Amino acid sequence: MLPQDQNWYSEVGEETGHAFSLRLTGAGKLHEEQTEFQKIEVFDTETFGKLMTIDGLVMLTTRDNFLYHEMMSHPVLFTHPKPKRVLIIGGGDCGTLREVLRHPGVELAQQVDIDEGVTRASLQYFPELCESNDDPRAGLYFQDGLKWIKEAEAGYYDVIIVDSTDPIGPAEGLFGEAFFRDCVRALADDGILVQQSESPLLHIELLQDIHRYMRKAGFNATQTLHFPQPVYPSGWWSCTMASKQAFNGFRQADAAARPFKTLYYSPEVHQGALALPPYVQEALQV
Numbered sequence: 118m119l120p121q122d123q124n125w126y127s128e129v130g131e132e133t134g135h136a137f138s139l140r141l142t143g144a145g146k147l148h149e150e151q152t153e154f155q156k157i158e159v160f161d162t163e164t165f166g167k168l169m170t171i172d173g174l175v176m177l178t179t180r181d182n183f184l185y186h187e188m189m190s191h192p193v194l195f196t197h198p199k200p201k202r203v204l205i206i207g208g209g210d211c212g213t214l215r216e217v218l219r220h221p222g223v224e225l226a227q228q229v230d231i232d233e234g235v236t237r238a239s240l241q242y243f244p245e246l247c248e249s250n251d252d253p254r255a256g257l258y259f260q261d262g263l264k265w266i267k268e269a270e271a272g273y274y275d276v277i278i279v280d281s282t283d284p285i286g287p288a289e290g291l292f293g294e295a296f297f298r299d300c301v302r303a304l305a306d307d308g309i310l311v312q313q314s315e316s317p318l319l320h321i322e323l324l325q326d327i328h329r330y331m332r333k334a335g336f337n338a339t340q341t342l343h344f345p346q347p348v349y350p351s352g353w354w355s356c357t358m359a360s361k362q363a364f365n366g367f368r369q370a371d372a373a374a375r376p377f378k379t380l381y382y383s384p385e386v387h388q389g390a391l392a393l394p395p396y397v398q399e400a401l402q403v
């Protein structure tokens with residue numbers, strides 16, 4: 118049992134039989150809002166800075182969100198030959214948007230999150246993630262991504278990043294074949310989709326489904342990358358890219374010469390993230 122005399126936040130995984138906890142400061146909970154879509158809370162922790170949760174599940178902390186936001190953005194952008202128009206579905210904390218806009222070649226970055234409450238909370242408690250929100254290339258929209266993608270112009274986007282919550286509630290449809298089919302239509306011929314694809318340890322069946330649905334939807338190539346993310350279940354996370362054309366490595370020289378600082382991403386890390394453990398490789402021969 119957790120030390121009862123101290124103040125802790127815990128995410129308990131009922132299905133996976135695991136829990137993750139962070140000790141809180143005396144300030145404890147700083148924010149709570151029940152929006153039309155979900156419950157947003159922010160806590161002050163002793164060692165991870167601020168913590169945002171949605172419906173009781175960890176979204177991000179000050180200390181380690183860089184791992185996720187860098188790996189959800191830079192691998193796909195350096196895999197695409199010349200990304201100009203980027204759509205982010207979800208990502209309401211604006212951390213992915215900030216990373217995308219570090220790429221000087223990006224001309225348009227649209228962020229479509231269903232819940233404006235998440236962005237409001239991030240502006241207040243994670244202002245460092247919102248520092249690019251006023252970039253003239255950025256557009257923030259508050260809509261269901263499932264609806265947005267259906268109405269998108271065919272072939273309009275070079276990259277679509279799905280930075281969503283878990284496949285429950287409003288995000289459930291973002292993991293299905295119908296959504297991926299709409300992404301195939303909205304992407305240019307050399308366009309690439311990347312989606313946060315949960316834990317290779319705890320959610321391998323979901324990872325298999327994601328690959329299966331992406332290919333049934335019309336993507337001819339799918340590729341999973343894995344990376345550490347301490348505050349997510351198991352601490353080991355992934356994202357999965359999909360393209361209508363075969364993947365042909367990534368722009369290593371451009372990644373090495375990137376004109377911005379990263380804390381986790383590098384061409385070597387990118388290459389390593391593509392090296393999947395044998396059991397994952399085998400499972401993904403779907």
Ligand code: SAM
Nearest residue numbers: 207208209230231232235261262281282287288
């Ligand atoms: N890194 C987090 C994770 O892996 O769980 C995701 C962070 S981000 C805060 C997740 C966002 O997805 C939330 O802001 C939520 O509002 C948004 N979201 C969920 N379903 C959505 C939908 N159908 N359309 C657009 N945004 C959605």
